[in-house]
Amino acid sequence: MIPLLRSLIAGFSLLALAWAPLPAQRTTPAPAPVGVRPIDWPALAEETTRIMAGYLKIDTSNLPGNELAGALYLKDVLEREGIEAQILDTAALGTGRANIYARIKGNGSKKAIALVHHIDVVPATPSFWTVPPFSGEIRDGFLWGRGALDMKGHGIVQLMAMIALKRSGVPLNRDIVFIGNADEELGSTGAVVFVRDHPELIRDVEYLLTEKTLNDVRDGKLVHFSIGVAEKRTFWQRLTVQGVPSHGSMPTKQNPVPRLVAAVHRLATFETPLEVTPGVERYFRDIARTYDEPQRSWLSDVRRALDDSTARAWILDNSTWNAYLRVTIAPTVLAGSNKTNVIPPEASAEVDVRILPHHNRDSVLAMLKRVVNDTAVHFTTLIEPKAPLESPLESPVVRAIERAALERRPDLFVTTPLLNGATDRPTYQAAGILTYAVDPFLVDVAEDRMGVHGNNERISLENIGFGVKYLYDILRYVQ
Ligand SMILES: [Zn+2]
Incomplete structure (x- = not known):
């Protein structure tokens, strides 16, 4: 001792x-x-x-x-x-x-x-x-x-x-x-x-x-x-597309893989709306003092900064801050065929979705479906969000x-x-x-x-x- x-x-x-x-x-x-x-x-x-x-x-x-x-x-x-x-x-x-x-x-x-x-x-x-x-x-x-x-x-x-x-x-x-x-x-x-x-x-x-x-x-x-x-709250989704299995040497329109990939691409590139919650607004205002101008002014009024393209780009470039301000959507798991020459009957993807403290799960899900805009893509919720x-x-x-x-x-x-x-x-x-x-x-x-x-x-x-x-x-x- x-x-x-x-x-x-x-x-x-x-x-x-x-x-x-x-x-x-x-x-x-x-x-x-x-x-x-x-x-x-x-x-x-x-x-x-x-x-x-x-x-x-x-x-x-x-x-x-x-x-x-x-x-x-x-x-x-x-x-x-x-x-x-x-x-x-x-x-x-x-x-x-x-x-x-x-x-x-x-x-x-x-x-x-x-x-x-x-x-x-x-x-x-x-x-x-x-x-x-x-x-x-x-x-x-x-x-x-x-x-x-x-x-x-x-x-x-x-x-x-x-x-x-x-x-x-x-x-x-x-x-x-x-x-x-x-x-x-x-x-x-x-x-x-x-x-x-x-x-x-x-x-x-x-x-x-x-x-x-x-x-x-x-x-x-x-x-x-x-x-x-x-x-934030986790709201994980699985996207599934059904197709018709066939040989890869004679592609058909019923291949579920490209359809799934297009849906995942739309989700991955979608710019979700920016929202400033009370704790986040205070956080940016508080840390503003540790920055020089112009960042100091941007952070001290983050709502206004998000309307300014230069300020917004600077803030969202920080992946932590970006996640503070919006629903994030990260496609992570992909599954299709396990053989190069086989068109599979089904393709699926898992997407790590995280919603803000106050969000309603139904409206977020409706937004995701709107973005995908393809009724052949079936959504399954893997993890329901916890309470706000x-x-x-x-x-x-x-x-x-x-x-x-x-x-x-x-x-x-x-x-x-x-x-x-x-x-x-x-x-x-x-x-x-x-x-x-x-x-x-x-x-x-x-x-x-x-x-x-x-x-x-x-x-x-x-x-x-x-x-x-x-x-x-x-x-x-x-x-
Ligand atoms: Zn812990």
């Missing part, structure tokens, strides 16, 4: 240097309420690292998931703190699978806030990794392992922030609910079953914090903190995150990037809970891209210490 402690301390002082704002800009953190026991932050960081390493050692690759083992590990940590935990839903989810639920009580004067993470991870191929993906090894100032970033590391930070609040005796107006779900990475059945079968456990939950948004760190420099208010998801830009959660972030870096700002991917948030939002994504870490964008669903996923020890204190403050300020 001594080398770990030493690297932690070294990590913290490096961090302090790297982030040191101008002293005059530093705001004074709120004084701790009377009766609150002080927290030994370096010791808590070390404890969090140890517990996280144990969690990463449990292989919860989905499939099969094996979340029950992860849930039992969390239950053990919670019960050592005198927090009762329930292992749930194995019967509904299948052998070896589970959700976990626990709660610490506030005084009940305000509604509860939930911390939600998923216990499962995507599989890892050990041969591509520097250290075995389920070793929980600490090396070079990092804790390595599948799930360190997505999102078992975040889950342990949630757990330890909650435990720290209980230990320190901070007065709570809101209960804090801790939930770990199975199967986020594949079918989302964990969250779906939990919300469906245990409405009584979340009836009083007003707000929820979970993945996935990224504080923007580039080349080791933090640009801004992030709050996720909204996300855009949380208010103004709320106690947003204010708490802003306060905690700006205390750390008063020279920066907090903003609301859209998530182009998908999480379990809509499942909870549909149950009447306002959900937000928060990122407890400051991980370089390049590091995140490498590790999340990739190889050598890892989290730095200084980030673990940062994360648990950041989330502790957010939970304290949201009271």
Whole structure:
């Protein structure tokens, strides 16, 4: 433990240097309420690292998931703190699978806030990794392992922030609910079953914090903190064309392949309408300050910029921003004949369609059919979109995150990037809970891209210490 402690301390002082704002800009953190026991932050960081390493050692690759083992590990940590935990839903989810639920009580004067993470991870191929993906090894100032970033590391930070609040005796107006779900990475059945079968456990939950948004760190420099208010929704389609099989040496008009290709081409080249949602509008306005003119003016009023051809071309050239502003359509899978000289009876394509937070699936489907403009092309929905998801830009959660972030870096700002991917948030939002994504870490964008669903996923020890204190403050300020 001594080398770990030493690297932690070294990590913290490096961090302090790297982030040191101008002293005059530093705001004074709120004084701790009377009766609150002080927290030994370096010791808590070390404890969090140890517990996280144990969690990463449990292989919860989905499939099969094996979340029950992860849930039992969390239950053990919670019960050592005198927090009762329930292992749930194995019967509904299948052998070896589970959700976990626990709660610490506030005084009940305000509604509860939930911390939600998923216990499962995507599989890892050990041969591509520097250290075995389920070793929980600490090396070079990092804790390595599948799930360190997505999102078992975040889950342990949630757990330890909650435990720290209980230990320190901070007065709570809101209960804090801790939930770990199975199967986020594949079918989302964990969250779906939990919300469906245990409405009584979340009836009083007003707000929820979970993945996935990224504080923007580039080349080791933090640009801004992030709050996720909204996300895109998957609406995958399969296009099928029937034809008449025959020999490739004597082509006929009933070959389904060219007909399908024409339909796919029309979809792929169609310019879907541009729409500016509230979180995206704020995001562009907030980041405008980090650009020079004319981009600064364009971003500060993105609606107007989209009417200007030069500004629009510049904005849409960024594939992330392009996806923020419209339905995206990406043809990916193609199937026709498996022999060059055989015209097949059927050809099909799969298309990754992603709709904006507020879109209606029927009108999007009608648009796709209009674009294809061929009744021989049959559409099948492979994945129905989850519930619409855009949380208010103004709320106690947003204010708490802003306060905690700006205390750390008063020279920066907090903003609301859209998530182009998908999480379990809509499942909870549909149950009447306002959900937000928060990122407890400051991980370089390049590091995140490498590790999340990739190889050598890892989290730095200084980030673990940062994360648990950041989330502790957010939970304290949201009271
Ligand atoms: Zn995730």
